[in-house]
Amino acid sequence: MSTPQPNDFSVVHPIDHLMRADRLPHILCAGCGIGTVIHAYVRAIDESGTDPDQHVCVSGIGCSGRAAGYVNVDSYHSTHGRALPFALGIAVHNPSLTVTVISGDGDLMAIGGNHFIHAARRNVNLNVICINNFNYGMTGGQVGPTTPIGAKGTTAPQGSIEHPFNLPYLAKACGASFVARWTILHVRQFTDAILRSMDKDGFCFTEVLSPCPTSFGRRNKLGEGLDEVEMYRERCHIENGAENLQDLDIDIVDHEQPITVGNFVDIERTAFHA
Amino acid sequence: MTSADGIVRKPMDLDRAGVPEGEVHIITERCKECGYCIEYCPEKVLVYSKEINSRGYHFPMIAEDKATSCVLCKFCDLICPELAIYTTDASDDETQS
Numbered sequence: 553m554s555t556p557q558p559n560d561f562s563v564v565h566p567i568d569h570l571m572r573a574d575r576l577p578h579i580l581c582a583g584c585g586i587g588t589v590i591h592a593y594v595r596a597i598d599e600s601g602t603d604p605d606q607h608v609c610v611s612g613i614g615c616s617g618r619a620a621g622y623v624n625v626d627s628y629h630s631t632h633g634r635a636l637p638f639a640l641g642i643a644v645h646n647p648s649l650t651v652t653v654i655s656g657d658g659d660l661m662a663i664g665g666n667h668f669i670h671a672a673r674r675n676v677n678l679n680v681i682c683i684n685n686f687n688y689g690m691t692g693g694q695v696g697p698t699t700p701i702g703a704k705g706t707t708a709p710q711g712s713i714e715h716p717f718n719l720p721y722l723a724k725a726c727g728a729s730f731v732a733r734w735t736i737l738h739v740r741q742f743t744d745a746i747l748r749s750m751d752k753d754g755f756c757f758t759e760v761l762s763p764c765p766t767s768f769g770r771r772n773k774l775g776e777g778l779d780e781v782e783m784y785r786e787r788c789h790i791e792n793g794a795e796n797l798q799d800l801d802i803d804i805v806d807h808e809q810p811i812t813v814g815n816f817v818d819i820e821r822t823a824f825h826a
Numbered sequence: 827m828t829s830a831d832g833i834v835r836k837p838m839d840l841d842r843a844g845v846p847e848g849e850v851h852i853i854t855e856r857c858k859e860c861g862y863c864i865e866y867c868p869e870k871v872l873v874y875s876k877e878i879n880s881r882g883y884h885f886p887m888i889a890e891d892k893a894t895s896c897v898l899c900k901f902c903d904l905i906c907p908e909l910a911i912y913t914t915d916a917s918d919d920e921t922q923s
């Protein structure tokens with residue numbers, strides 16, 4: 553290869569046509585995993601062989617909500633917590649479209665929590681990718697509905713005392729047709745999970761554990777993004793089809809505890825169509 | 827490819843299949859030095875540059891002795907949050923018979 557030079561803009565990434573490349577580099581922090589998820593989403597569109605015009609990306613508010621602004625498909629950056637009802641409207645009105653929601657744990661599971669349970673209950677034909685970094689990153693690291701017990705945030709300096717949601721268990725209990733959990737290190741597997749979701753009728757949910765070094769990692773002694781990903785490499789074990797979803801809570805304090813990832817649910821259930 | 831028992835093992839289709847050789851492309855201005863590509867390259871092809879890009883980040887470059895070591899697994903590309911690195915098949919550039 554030729555030696556890379558600083559300030560060289562002449563090299564074009566082969567997936568740039570599915571990105572709003574003129575907006576890159578994006579605003580997300582160094583080591584933030586959100587960029588990897590956006591990248592995997594556009595790659596899934598590319599690999600699916602479907603027309604990008606058939607895809608719609610909807611996101612909510614927060615750092616993950618930026619996704620809609622960087623992908624070169626029809627996209628909508630909705631208000632806080634309302635990515636799902638907006639996406640539902642699109643999916644129901646025009647069933648030929650493949651609608652993907654990319655948003656964060658705070659947006660989807662706190663203010664958007666009711667929309668989540670009912671969209672899953674109805675089995676609306678949506679692909680939901682929840683980037684879970686365990687906190688409200690954009691606003692400075694407040695604890696949210698997925699913050700593990702004992703993890704620190706600006707609003708829980710001694711560590712959170714609340715029970716968090718276990719997202720795969722929640723999604724399955726609400727009736728989702730497809731449920732998976734991966735981390736950004738499992739990029740091949742969650743790209744496949746996104747592809748499966750695009751293909752499948754009904755509510756498909758993938759949780760992606762993702763480092764937020766700026767707001768969460770720093771406070772919880774997880775180090776840089778690389779250190780957090782390394783923790784996932786050491787602790788994750790893959791259990792596709794795991795039955796015991798109620799036991800899949802994530803412990804961020806005790807690093808001896810395994811973190812279970814995999815494609816857990818893939819069932820046939822009548823999807824909601826108008 | 828000599829195993830502990832001293833037997834030399836060679837894949838039967840080595841001549842036909844070969845190991846793919848990749849060429850690495852780096853969009854230096856996009857890199858934020860997260861290190862994912864460097865850490866998780868299975869062949870340890872990449873190292874941090876001494877130079878920095880305009881925002882002060884050390885981007886990846888090919889380690890001195892690794893010019894032909896990329897096996898085109900594409901993991902560096904897939905994991906990169908910045909879309910700052912990708913690989914192509916080096917043999918595509920050569921005349922194939």
Ligand code: SF4
Nearest residue numbers: 580581584615689764
């Ligand atoms: S604050 Fe956290 S989630 Fe937001 S861009 Fe930075 S690292 Fe990512």
Ligand code: SF4
Nearest residue numbers: 867896897899900902
């Ligand atoms: S394609 Fe694979 S082997 Fe080649 S540089 Fe990237 S990670 Fe390393």
Ligand code: SF4
Nearest residue numbers: 857858860861863906
């Ligand atoms: S993964 Fe991307 S952003 Fe991170 S060091 Fe490599 S090229 Fe730079």
